Amino acid sequence: MVMYRSSMPRTKGDHEARRRDVSEAVWRVLAAHGFGGLTLRAVATELGATTGLLTHYFPTKRDLVAHALDLLDTRSASRPRRTAGRGLSAVRAALLDILPLTAEATASNRIWVSSWDTALADPGLSDDYARKYGRSRDKLRDLVAVAQERGELPAGDPGRVAAGAQSFVLGLVVQALFAPAAFPPDRQVELLDDYLAALASQPSSGGGHATPS
Amino acid sequence: MVMYRSSMPRTKGDHEARRRDVSEAVWRVLAAHGFGGLTLRAVATELGATTGLLTHYFPTKRDLVAHALDLLDTRSASRPRRTAGRGLSAVRAALLDILPLTAEATASNRIWVSSWDTALADPGLSDDYARKYGRSRDKLRDLVAVAQERGELPAGDPGRVAAGAQSFVLGLVVQALFAPAAFPPDRQVELLDDYLAALASQPSSGGGHATPS
Numbered sequence: 001m002v003m004y005r006s007s008m009p010r011t012k013g014d015h016e017a018r019r020r021d022v023s024e025a026v027w028r029v030l031a032a033h034g035f036g037g038l039t040l041r042a043v044a045t046e047l048g049a050t051t052g053l054l055t056h057y058f059p060t061k062r063d064l065v066a067h068a069l070d071l072l073d074t075r076s077a078s079r080p081r082r083t084a085g086r087g088l089s090a091v092r093a094a095l096l097d098i099l100p101l102t103a104e105a106t107a108s109n110r111i112w113v114s115s116w117d118t119a120l121a122d123p124g125l126s127d128d129y130a131r132k133y134g135r136s137r138d139k140l141r142d143l144v145a146v147a148q149e150r151g152e153l154p155a156g157d158p159g160r161v162a163a164g165a166q167s168f169v170l171g172l173v174v175q176a177l178f179a180p181a182a183f184p185p186d187r188q189v190e191l192l193d194d195y196l197a198a199l200a201s202q203p204s205s206g207g208g209h210a211t212p213s
Numbered sequence: 214m215v216m217y218r219s220s221m222p223r224t225k226g227d228h229e230a231r232r233r234d235v236s237e238a239v240w241r242v243l244a245a246h247g248f249g250g251l252t253l254r255a256v257a258t259e260l261g262a263t264t265g266l267l268t269h270y271f272p273t274k275r276d277l278v279a280h281a282l283d284l285l286d287t288r289s290a291s292r293p294r295r296t297a298g299r300g301l302s303a304v305r306a307a308l309l310d311i312l313p314l315t316a317e318a319t320a321s322n323r324i325w326v327s328s329w330d331t332a333l334a335d336p337g338l339s340d341d342y343a344r345k346y347g348r349s350r351d352k353l354r355d356l357v358a359v360a361q362e363r364g365e366l367p368a369g370d371p372g373r374v375a376a377g378a379q380s381f382v383l384g385l386v387v388q389a390l391f392a393p394a395a396f397p398p399d400r401q402v403e404l405l406d407d408y409l410a411a412l413a414s415q416p417s418s419g420g421g422h423a424t425p426s
Binding site: 033036037117126160166171175182183194195 | 388
């Protein structure tokens with residue numbers, strides 16, 4: 001917690017440092033209380049500042065939420081990624097990068113899941129999210145296609161495989177957030193490897209039916 | 214929308230009918246705006262009543278949220294279920310019952326996903342959710358075990374298969390809510406059947422590793 005007083009020097013560097021502190025405080029409030037608990041007052045308390053100071057950065061609640069969503073985007077885009085080869089190991093690395101296997105990834109995922117309430121309530125934001133997940137499936141699809149070319153995954157529509165794999169990890173994220181004791185990191189990795197092993201062992205993907213419909 | 218006036222007769226039957234109307238209004242607010250948009254004022258507007266009348270039912274915001282969570286539980290428990298035989302077709306039916314394949318199931322899932330923000334912010338509620346999903350995995354595990362006995366799924370830890378299958382459908386729910394055009398009902402069913410076909414075709418489950426870790 002950093003105390004802000006009106007007597008603080010106001011240089012450009014200070015200004016940027018303060019912006020970073022404000023963003024850090026927003027992030028910590030989100031990680032602890034989610035979007036439902038994101039208020040100017042909560043951020044002010046976290047920062048040891050007045051609500052008045054915060055209104056300088058966020059004139060309205062909407063501005064605060066917009067900043068929180070930007071933070072989530074920026075931090076997700078710049079999060080550390082595993083280096084991986086090509087093919088199935090690249091698919092696996094991309095999926096592992098999503099899972100809450102570290103405290104940092106857990107906080108970030110907890111904020112993502114929390115943001116779904118806000119996003120679903122706003123048609124424009126909901127479309128943004130749909131596009132975001134669509135782009136993420138497209139990247140995964142390209143990795144799947146390479147794994148298929150290398151014979152590590154059976155032939156079939158790579159977009160369909162990517163949609164399934166993305167579903168699997170998103171649901172695993174949700175379960176692990178609610179039940180961290182039942183889904184510790186090694187369990188999550190085990191379940192992901194089961195999933196990939198099942199995909200890899202299929203005679204052909206994208207056309208099978210387990211049971212008559 | 215039902216208009217309530219203070220001159221309405223107050224019999225026991227009226228009282229119960231009014232409670233049902235209030236619950237319906239809470240549900241419609243949740244389906245449209247999520248838990249983030251659930252306020253006494255929004256419910257009052259939906260009901261065509263005064264906020265004052267609503268405080269009779271929900272003295273605090275916390276009471277309103279508690280009622281909303283109860284509603285979600287009750288409606289989920291009493292939702293229509295597919296009749297299915299035993300074995301893999303019962304596993305498939307249980308998973309289909311979760312997916313947003315109808316307007317009603319979409320509303321209900323949208324409210325579930327929205328409730329995660331509220332639930333993750335409250336340790337007690339978060340534990341309730343963990344137990345709820347745990348029970349749901351246990352039921353699925355029992356169905357998986359029967360499918361394994363019948364030779365429709367490979368041998369292996371049925372709890373591990375159930376945890377994977379629950380992850381898969383939860384993540385598919387989330388993606389379908391954000392991108393209904395990309396995940397219409399037939400696409401969701403297709404992806405679920407791909408998932409089950411991959412499970413069924415595995416030589417043995419619960420021990421495979423797709424790639425060295």
